[in-house]
Amino acid sequence: MTLTRLAAGLAALLSAAALTTAEAPIEARTRAERMDRTVTIPAGTVIRVRVERGFGSDISRVEDPVSGTLARAVVVNGTALVPEGSTVHGYVSQAVRPGRVKGRGRVGVRFTRLIDARERETYSIRTRPWVAVAPATKKKDAMTIGVPAAGGAVVGGLVGGKKGAAVGALAGGGGGTAVVLATRGKDVRIGRGAVLAVRLSAPLTVHVR
Numbered sequence: 001m002t003l004t005r006l007a008a009g010l011a012a013l014l015s016a017a018a019l020t021t022a023e024a025p026i027e028a029r030t031r032a033e034r035m036d037r038t039v040t041i042p043a044g045t046v047i048r049v050r051v052e053r054g055f056g057s058d059i060s061r062v063e064d065p066v067s068g069t070l071a072r073a074v075v076v077n078g079t080a081l082v083p084e085g086s087t088v089h090g091y092v093s094q095a096v097r098p099g100r101v102k103g104r105g106r107v108g109v110r111f112t113r114l115i116d117a118r119e120r121e122t123y124s125i126r127t128r129p130w131v132a133v134a135p136a137t138k139k140k141d142a143m144t145i146g147v148p149a150a151g152g153a154v155v156g157g158l159v160g161g162k163k164g165a166a167v168g169a170l171a172g173g174g175g176g177t178a179v180v181l182a183t184r185g186k187d188v189r190i191g192r193g194a195v196l197a198v199r200l201s202a203p204l205t206v207h208v209r
Helices: 002-036 138-182
Strands: 038-041 046-051 065-070 074-076 079-082 087-096 106-115 122-124 130-133 195-199 204-207
Touching: 038 074, 038 079, 122 204, 130 195
Parallel strands: none
Antiparallel strands: 038 204, 046 065, 046 195, 065 087, 074 079, 087 106, 106 122, 106 130
């Protein structure tokens, strides 16, 4: 009787071990499948990047590095695919100083790399250029030209009557124009902590758990 019971117990143990061995690859395969599941973030999706260091048309050069972190998680269909705080790297794609006659300061950036803060996985990304342009200064320029003209008319009038007033006005106007031509327009700068709304120009496939 004792031998029979021992034999039955051994058979049960062997059966359980065989079952466990058979299930192990299935469990491992299921876990691997979960880890390898991928989701594609479509082109045109907006990612919001908080820049870590300022840049601008007067302080940056093309290809200067730019980095930041995601100010918000990247969400597709209600699922957060890339968490807030993930690191984004890129470069200055354009930096144009304003001209003396016309033109405004302009600075642009592109981003090329994203590091997932949760998985620590690095992805190559492509974004549309994000560009900032300095405000126009036409009204200010008009005032710069007009004020010296008025002053010249007053001075000319005091010197030589009506004819003097006309000459003075012309001289004053010329002085005002010279001021505008010798002075650059406004540059544009983006400060540290600014949040840029950048669009993906190509789909981005990420791994999710």
